[in-house]
Amino acid sequence: MGDPLAAARRLAPRFAGRAAGYDRDGAFPVDDFADLRAEGLFGLMVPAHLGGFGAGFTDYASVAFELARGNGATALVFNMHASVTGALAGIPEEMARSLGVPDEFFAARDEILKAAARGAFYAVAMSERGAGSRLSKLSTEYVRDGDDYLIKGTKSFVSGSGQADAYLVAARSSDDPQTVSQFLVPATSPGIRIEETWDSLGMRATCSHDLHLDVRIPRTSLLGGVEGLALWFAQLMPHWLVASYAAVYVGVAQSAIEACVAHVSGRGVAELPWVRSRLGRADAAVAAARLAVEQAARMVDSDPGGQDTNRWVWRAKLLAGTTAAEVAASMLEAAGTSATRRGNPLERLYRDARCGSLQPATSDVCADWLGIAALGGDPDSDGSAPRW
Ligand SMILES: Cc1cc2nc3c(=O)[nH]c(=O)nc-3n(C[C@H](O)[C@H](O)[C@H](O)COP(=O)(O)OP(=O)(O)OC[C@H]3O[C@@H](n4cnc5c(N)ncnc54)[C@H](O)[C@@H]3O)c2cc1C
Structure with a gap:
């Protein structure tokens, strides 16, 4: 198999060349996804014996950073697919079996992963209007009916809706x-219907529309094979729900620096001391956020779900979100009004970067958890609102 990081670096300039058009039209980056599929990158998190690259979280973070330098929206939708496949691949089998997870689940899981390695793409349909991504507040319901499940409800913000092969x-x-x-x-x-509601400030090409469900699906579609495992998954692998976005937004921030350099160099204002100073501060901030993401990723690989790991996961998400928004705003100010025109890369990056702190866990929520931990409390139980 090839080198996924080299492939991501190769693809990023192509993504960058298409990004303005997809953003303008709020259209799904179909050509970017065709490229990802052709490079086998849907199998990034799939173990090698099932046909994938067998990547760890650190590998994922490096790939996501590079993809986001090309197009943040493409990298964000790819993140959703990586979260599904990465979480499935990372299930500790012994622990799962002790919870009663049946053998047939492992067989079904392997089929899902093999399909991804062959090019299937999965999206995440967790959030709902009013509930956000808080699992404890969801209104979508299911009921067992013989060998099937019936699911009814409406999901919102489903990135890649209308394009994915299956929805989590x-x-x-x-x-x-x-x-x-x-x-x-x-x-x-x-019984699946997509309502095209996504006409938002940033990450417009993610096509994160509403998904209406009134479906009958076979029993084997239940992940884990046992009901009630969603919170267990979230607690075991918070990194796939929190930190995986972080690498994307650091890539967006890096891209804002590069767009600013190109803009100011072309206009003869690069020598102005305040422009240089803004670039210097942005460089330091992005490098620091990137180091935090890398540290979190290494800890996820060595001790997933551990207390110290989770603190790094929250730090990485908080730093990535706030750094992206602050750096993009500063780069736009350094570049001037001409960079605010529609179609200018900085104008898009400014809007895309704004989304980082809003994605769960939001910067405020990460800060709350870190603050509780700093005070010696338990972020799992002492938070201002239920964690999930
Ligand atoms: C670009 C983009 C792509 C997305 N793609 C997907 C996707 O593919 N699939 C998907 O399921 N979702 C997706 N989402 C949705 C995302 O995961 C969140 O569920 C959604 O942003 C939450 O909506 P909200 O901010 O309107 O509501 P809320 O979550 O209700 O947040 C509102 C406010 O309440 C605060 N708040 C929320 N929870 C807590 C808490 N526990 N403690 C304290 N304060 C809290 C927040 O900080 C925020 O300020 C996407 C979001 C964006 C921006």
Whole structure:
């Protein structure tokens, strides 16, 4: 197999060349996704014996950073796919079996991963209007009906909707509302409808539309094979719900620096001391955020879900989100009004970068958890709102 990082570096300039058009039209980056598929990158997190690259979280973070330097929206949708495949590949088998996860789940999981290595692409349909991504507040419901499950509800902000081969759907049991489960719902299931609602400030090409579900799916679509494992997944692998975005937004911030350098160099204002100073501060801030993402990623690989790991995960997410927004704003100010025209890379990057702090866990939520930990409390139970 090839080198996924080299492939990402090769693809990024192509993505950058197409980014303005997709952003302008709010259109899904179909050509970028064709490139990702052709390079086999949908198999990035798939173990080698199932046909993938067998990447770890550190490898993922490096690839995501490079892809985001090309187009943040493409990298963000890719992140959703990597989260599904990475989380499935990372399930500790012994622990899962002790929870009663049946053998048939492992066989079904391997089929999902093999399909990804062959080019299937998965999206995440967790969030809902009013509930955000808080699993404990979801209104989408499921009920068991013989050998099938019936799922009914509406999801919002589903990146890659209308393009994915299947959706990871989180829903609560209508028999027992405390039980939250996840299903992989094939996009071809009768009863799926996409409502094109995504006309947002930034990350416009993610096509994060609403997804209406009124579907019947086979029992084997239940992830984990046992109901009620959604919170277990979230607690075991918070990095796929929190830190995986971080690498994307650091890549967006790096791209803002590069766009600013190109802009000011072409206009003869690069020698102005305040322009240089803004570039210097941005360089230091992005390098620091990148180091935090790398440190978090290494800890995820060595001790996933550990207390110290999670603190690094929250630090990385917080630093990436705030750094991206601050750096992009500063680079736009250094470049001047001409860079605010539609179609200028900095104008798009400024809007895309604004989304980093808003994605869960938001910067405020990460700061809250870190603050509780700094005060000696337990972020799992002492937070101002339920973690999930
Ligand atoms: C570009 C983009 C792409 C996305 N793609 C997807 C996707 O593919 N799939 C998907 O499922 N979702 C996706 N989302 C949605 C995202 O995961 C969140 O669910 C969504 O942004 C939350 O919506 P909200 O901010 O409107 O609501 P809320 O989560 O309700 O947040 C509102 C405010 O409340 C605060 N808040 C929220 N939770 C807590 C808490 N526990 N403690 C304290 N304060 C809290 C927040 O900081 C925020 O200021 C995407 C979002 C963006 C911006």
